[in-house]
Amino acid sequence: MRRFSIFISLITFLLSRTYSFAQSDNNQTLPPASATEDWSVKPPLVTPASYGSPPSDAIVLYGGKGDLDKWKHINGEPVKWNASQNELTIVPKTTDIETRQKFGSIQLHLEWKTPxxxxxxxxxxxxxxxxxxxxxxxxxxxxxxxxxxxxYNGQAGSIYKQQIPLVNASLKPQTWQTFDIVFNAPVFREDKTLKTPGFLTVFHNNVLILNHSEIKGPMVYQGYPKYEYHESKLPLRLQEHNSRVSFRNIWVREL
Known part of the structure; x- marks a missing residue:
């Protein structure tokens, strides 16, 4: 009788640990944009530290006006953003810019300032x-x-519409801020299927805000991200979103 009771208890435990997975409908229409807005966890505020200077083996992508030839607009035209000495400011409605050099996994440093x-x-x-x-x-x-x-997954330091930063380390508008990024690029198999997703580790103003956080796929505003095969190295891009954000001291180290 005791063995039977133990057996019944084991079966009950196993049943309690099972769960079902909902099947996704590949034919469903895209959800509204608000469906992927995540308000669940508000990152706490912290006081950031100062930043350092580039290492000796860095590839400097922007340190002054002379580095504009390392960039182009995504349509191939020369950069139309405003450059003054060591500062590059977005000109609204001119489109994104991207590097002429292609990169895979990198350490990236850049400084930025909102208007x-x-x-x-x-x-x-x-x-x-x-x-x-x-x-x-x-x-x-x-x-x-x-x-x-x-x-929260759209604030500064988020992997847009995917991952909320651990904390909000933002400074006041019109103040220079830093991103120090370790990017592990996704890896694809020979048959072009995904082997390993991409990951991001990010320090915002010297505060860790993303800790080896998984990238779920390319950025999409509406719907859900999904990986598609691409080359192992592609250009780095800075977004023009109709706001006069400024950049300086951009450098990378290939990993």
Whole structure:
């Protein structure tokens, strides 16, 4: 009788540990954009530290006006953004820019500054982004001590619409800020199927905000990301989103 009771208890435990998976419908229409807005966990505010200088083996992508020839607009035209000594500022409605050199896994450092909030309308507050391999977006946004301006996986330092940063380390508008990024590029098999997804580790103003966070696929605004095969090296891209965000001291180390 005791053995029978133990057997019944074991079966009950195993049944309690089972669960079912919902089958996705590949033919379903795209959900509204709000379906992928994540408000579940508000990152706490922290006080950031200062930043350092480039290492000796860095590839400097932008350190002054002379480096504009390392970039081009995505349509192939020369860069039309405003360059003054060591600062590069977006000119709205000129399109994104990308590097002429292609990269895979990298360590990336860049400094950025959002404009006066009075310049931008609605929720487009210092809106830009860093696209690793031109596909995977780390968001730039004016996120200083906000409350309800934008969903948390769309604030500064998020993997856009995918991963919320661990904390909000943003400084005030019109203040130079830093991203220090370790990007592990996705790996594809010979048959072009995904072997390993991409990962991002990011320090925002010297504060860890993404810790080897998985990238779920290329950035999409509406719907859900999905990997598709691409080359092992692609250009780095900076987004023009109709806001005069500025950049300086951009360098990479290939990994």
């Amino acid at each position: 006066n909030p009075k310049e931008d309308k609605s929720n487009n507050r210092g809106n830009s982004g860093v696209f690793l391999m031109g596909l995977y977006e780390l968001q730039i946004y004016e996120s200083y001590q906000y409350e309800t301006r934008i969903y």
